[in-house]
Amino acid sequence: MTGYMALLKESGLKATFQRLHILEVVDKYGHIAIEDIYDKVIKIHPSLSVATIYKNIIIMVEKGVLVEVPIMGRKSKYELSKLDHIHLVCTQCGEVEDLACTKDINNILDFLTQEEKFKLTKQQINLYGTCSQCQSQKILQK
Amino acid sequence: MTGYMALLKESGLKATFQRLHILEVVDKYGHIAIEDIYDKVIKIHPSLSVATIYKNIIIMVEKGVLVEVPIMGRKSKYELSKLDHIHLVCTQCGEVEDLACTKDINNILDFLTQEEKFKLTKQQINLYGTCSQCQSQKILQK
DNA sequence: ATAATTGCAAATTTTTTGCAGGTTC
DNA sequence: GAACCTGCAAAAAATTTGCAATTAT
Numbered sequence: 001m002t003g004y005m006a007l008l009k010e011s012g013l014k015a016t017f018q019r020l021h022i023l024e025v026v027d028k029y030g031h032i033a034i035e036d037i038y039d040k041v042i043k044i045h046p047s048l049s050v051a052t053i054y055k056n057i058i059i060m061v062e063k064g065v066l067v068e069v070p071i072m073g074r075k076s077k078y079e080l081s082k083l084d085h086i087h088l089v090c091t092q093c094g095e096v097e098d099l100a101c102t103k104d105i106n107n108i109l110d111f112l113t114q115e116e117k118f119k120l121t122k123q124q125i126n127l128y129g130t131c132s133q134c135q136s137q138k139i140l141q142k
Numbered sequence: 143m144t145g146y147m148a149l150l151k152e153s154g155l156k157a158t159f160q161r162l163h164i165l166e167v168v169d170k171y172g173h174i175a176i177e178d179i180y181d182k183v184i185k186i187h188p189s190l191s192v193a194t195i196y197k198n199i200i201i202m203v204e205k206g207v208l209v210e211v212p213i214m215g216r217k218s219k220y221e222l223s224k225l226d227h228i229h230l231v232c233t234q235c236g237e238v239e240d241l242a243c244t245k246d247i248n249n250i251l252d253f254l255t256q257e258e259k260f261k262l263t264k265q266q267i268n269l270y271g272t273c274s275q276c277q278s279q280k281i282l283q284k
Numbered sequence: 285a286t287a288a289t290t291g292c293a294a295a296t297t298t299t300t301t302g303c304a305g306g307t308t309c
Numbered sequence: 310g311a312a313c314c315t316g317c318a319a320a321a322a323a324t325t326t327g328c329a330a331t332t333a334t
Binding site for chain 4: 155156158160161189190191192193194197198
């Protein structure tokens, strides 16, 4: 609990119960959609409103406390910010599992192929950043 | 135009003008959000309704003609189905660029670092498939 | 004390649905 | 001509907003 408080304060956010509960739930479930965060949190904090969930998800993502995991065919899930890793997304049940991001992609594929770990059907590698055009526009703006 | 017709028929979908126009627009822009597909398509086909866009995106994704590209902080974009590749997503302007998916990830990172190609800030690698739990449930169902 | 945050209710935006009429094969 | 599709309008779902009351620091 104290860990989340520190996390919020470092990010310049007040440590409200609402936020602490949201973080607790996200941490517990690993990857969770907004609606499910709401469902879980109102069980421990019944007066919490949906608007508060939305406002907080937005600001906590902005501050880098949470990370959005957008998923094909489903609502985005959210996770605590952590070192880069790979997401195994089950298209049947929607669960997301983290996989350590080793240097060697081939090892990962071998690992998955083993037995019946995960039957891969589609991959999506997205790199986020600033394109060259936007980089040069930034320079001009200064 | 004929290419799209074949594509649709192979997928068991009727080749309506609406669908052909949607595919044309997606192809032209590479990666495009639903709202923007609508805006572009009504220019060449003013009577087309939003409901038709939604219904068709859904069915064309289902049939594998289109692929959803879910993006952090934005609406999903859609692209024509093609060989696996990497997406460079600009967090400033939202544009998505394709990058050939070479065997060697390191080459890619080197390539990006060059000059001012793309200033990488965050990566997300998502592998889609069936988790072991759902695989065994399937076996039981049969 | 004060600046930030919450909860509420209303407004907006996005997506889905049902069905009558039209189109493709 | 049969099955499939479209457009419309209404419904449902998801998200955002403004503001008065409350809370964290």
